[in-house]
Amino acid sequence: MARRTEYCGRVSKDLLGQTVILKGWVQKRRDLGDLIFIDLRDREGIIQVVFNPVFSKKALAIAESVRNEYVLEIKGKVVARDENVINKNIATGELEVEVEEITVLNESKTTPFYIEDGVSVSDDKRLEYRYLDLRRPEMTKNFMLRHKMTQSVRNYLDNKEFIDIETPYLTKSTPEGARDYLVPSRVHPGHFYALPQSPQLFKQLLMGAGFDRYYQIVRCFRDEDLRGDRQPEFTQIDIETSFLEADEIQSFTEEMLVKVMKDTKGIDIPRPFPQMSYEEAVNRFGSDKPDVRFGLELIQISDLVKDSEFKVFSGAVSNGGEVKAINVKGLADKFSRKDIDALGEFVSIYGAKGLAWLKVEKDELKGPIAKFFKENPEDLIRRLEAEPGDLLLFVADKKSVVSDALGALRSKLAKELDLIDKSVFAFLWIVDWPLLEYDEEAKRFSAAHHPFTMPRQEDIALLETAPEKVHAQAYDIVLNGYELGGGSLRIHSREIQEKMFSALGFTKKEAQAQFGFLLEALEYGFPPHGGIALGLDRFAMLLAGEENIREVIAFPKNGRAVDPLTKAPNLVSEAQLKDISIRTLKIEE
């Protein structure tokens, strides 16, 4: 093989008249008999190469046998195209290469789908032939972007003297949080490693070890049921520091994110990022990760309807629930009765028993519940800033149901009504988190973030008396309605950590068995510390403008946690199982 002199996609006017050697794949071939045009593709783009008996009869003869996706090496001269055949769709569109020599480096069967953007083929087929799917320019670009992102992150953190330290993947199973993936030990029959859900404890121990500023771009594992933005394994930008206050950690996180946005998208994001309390986010947007690129905020009207004759409203309030509304500004005409019924179906997913509605007309409110507002519509109209043409949507229920239902409805409406400016990247800090959440089913508290989160100093006494009132020193970073990352200061004293475990319902013995090593470590000069972890897949997905993290993971699993390419997970031999002293309970499928 000769040495390539340039990528196909980078042949530029600077090379006019020069001889180049290119290597790439046949994207398209047009055979005009004595003249063959091939679009030659590599990871950087496409260039048209031309075969003509005038340049080389031999090359032309070979080009006749070439088909799509053949791998070629060509040598030829860069020339300008005639003006009438300039292709403005590609960067090299004003140029072409006159081929003097060609070598077929490999052949190709007809591919199961075309190698082009926007291909319409099932997800599983794409994953089965992932190596072909990734050849598609839009996919190639996603991974170039992802690499640029990690480069930018590392560059920032290296300059700030963070140290990249690897933590183990074969570690200890902890029952908190999601399900662990387990790994049977061969040396210790009956014992198991667990793949880490995050390196949380190890990064804290590295602070105990004095490393002061740590980072790692690290794989994490959760055996959860899969959703669009979930995968069995995912990647985290993991950061921990000693001796810093929450605002300092937030500040360098912002700096880093601003740099990534600039380096990868050329976009300047102003600092500081806005901050919003957890309570405000849930009240105004029905979500702890609100997309603030559009309005449709949730408006409290419980006080206005608490005595309403409409029992659905007044009953919800008297039962300790609430009534909130969304004003779909000026778009009432777009919604038929059927459309609104469909929205009612939608909110029922979130537990709402119904969706009440009103259309605002010039002199009156219209709709099934209009009669209840006959007497005094002004308060409602003022509160909702309602004007003729508006559609008002109401949910009355338990507070959590109202939030969830209207929060989800808000996002759905924004997408369907195209209210979102996709060129905007809206970063937002959510702060003032509760430390604990009460789990109605389990009848106990669980950690809103994780059990190592530091309570607000002034709330520590409440841990034993009124745990639900304790706030955490935690901060989540949200981007366009997605939780990009979460961080907090961590507990660095055994006493507080024990109180936290106790609030979570651990007995002393259980706490010791699970986390004894951490409790002990906290007694040996553990520094104040805190950090943050950012979801790289989700971040890359958002910057790539994709809607599923599979599009930015090279070899993801499908919705059934299967890799259609290698067929993992698969059956293994009896000998392998015997070696690790386990037996399978049943073989389904």
Place this chain on the structure above:
Amino acid sequence: MARRTEYCGRVSKDLLGQTVILKGWVQKRRDLGDLIFIDLRDREGIIQVVFNPVFSKKALAIAESVRNEYVLEIKGKVVARDENVINKNIATGELEVEVEEITVLNESKTTPFYIEDGVSVSDDKRLEYRYLDLRRPEMTKNFMLRHKMTQSVRNYLDNKEFIDIETPYLTKSTPEGARDYLVPSRVHPGHFYALPQSPQLFKQLLMGAGFDRYYQIVRCFRDEDLRGDRQPEFTQIDIETSFLEADEIQSFTEEMLVKVMKDTKGIDIPRPFPQMSYEEAVNRFGSDKPDVRFGLELIQISDLVKDSEFKVFSGAVSNGGEVKAINVKGLADKFSRKDIDALGEFVSIYGAKGLAWLKVEKDELKGPIAKFFKENPEDLIRRLEAEPGDLLLFVADKKSVVSDALGALRSKLAKELDLIDKSVFAFLWIVDWPLLEYDEEAKRFSAAHHPFTMPRQEDIALLETAPEKVHAQAYDIVLNGYELGGGSLRIHSREIQEKMFSALGFTKKEAQAQFGFLLEALEYGFPPHGGIALGLDRFAMLLAGEENIREVIAFPKNGRAVDPLTKAPNLVSEAQLKDISIRTLKIEE
């Protein structure tokens, strides 16, 4: 907390007279009553801070209660030490800080071992308190070095337009090579993922996808019995390229390694690195990863002794084996009969039935086998360049035993006789590898590297007729007697890959079941490709001057694959096992 103005270890003369805020751990405290000296330590080093009622009575009072490993924040003025108390052992030894304010950020119990270099404590104790062990300056330095290494590697590869792409950790079990760690699937009972022994196939598929230049610093997993330089999980600098010849891949690998040596150790390594064939390495050094920093080469004497009356020698030759010697130059006096017997014991580990020896004196050879060389000692003396004072050591056996035994003896002697210049880093390429090795026990061929290695073009026909004669297009990089990495060109045609599987004893069906997805991929325009993988842990160990990779892994497993800190692997609940549809066969210990 106030904001730190400088690391302890970086307080310099530039700060003389200025007020600094430092945070760190108490390394040592000397209480002279009205005067207290504390050595304050952070990851960058140590500075002496002084408490004196003249600076602050309050601070002095607090300092009285402080003990080793307490975490302190201090504020004070940087001053020059009196000349008679300058400490030349530390970088800040000409300075000290007069403390005006002190805050105890955390307390510490007495640590189970001193936080200092060269601590004498069991490995398991060090791992149990790893967060304390890592505070020791020599350990902290190892991880700073390791980070510098990966920074340097990434920097080089990023500049060469390699793209960092993550490959999956939950993948398919393949029976080739070492044992896989298996991960039971919850969603698919009876099915298992495997943790990858390397991302070999995925990086090849990325070449099939057209990424052209890939790298990843990636964890790999092998469930093998542990040795000093083995761990269940280890880290690889993984590289793959398309369209390059072996010499081009070797060339940029050298460039990268030279850069790492310069960036981390300030050492200039000359290029190109020497190359040696596999055969020469085994012949001269008894090893395919020879340490060429010292002599003690293996010298062939089979031709001289094939008719010897010493039947051990002549018999070995007539049985198809050989006789080789090492000349321990000028050091015969250092070896007593007992010492030599011990060496004989040592070579028996490698299957050698004995170690013959001669001491060269002024006019004669001495030793039990001297009589066999009475008649014509000159040939032997000339061949071994023997001079008075030399000790000659011989092994006669099967070729592989002679190599292994003398190769190992050579290394042992060099260490014990202190023949190695530890300031030298000797890189060496081993090339011209055989493609296959015959496994006497299994009575079949196995891949010398892996089943995807490209045979030498001119040897491909031999794959079916004389597989043992086929050479691989492979290149290993050796550093100071350690295999630092291995690389090769890979097979990029289905036909050759099928021949390879067949040579390895796979039926067509087996090959299809295991590697069908690869065989199919090779039919869709797969580019010529090749790469290399370097062991990061080993490389870091060598640059850190350590003898065990545990010293450069933050949280390694011990010799029984246990983490003494978290106690992983551990027992898990019945519910967890039921969830993944497995049962353990027996619970030992």
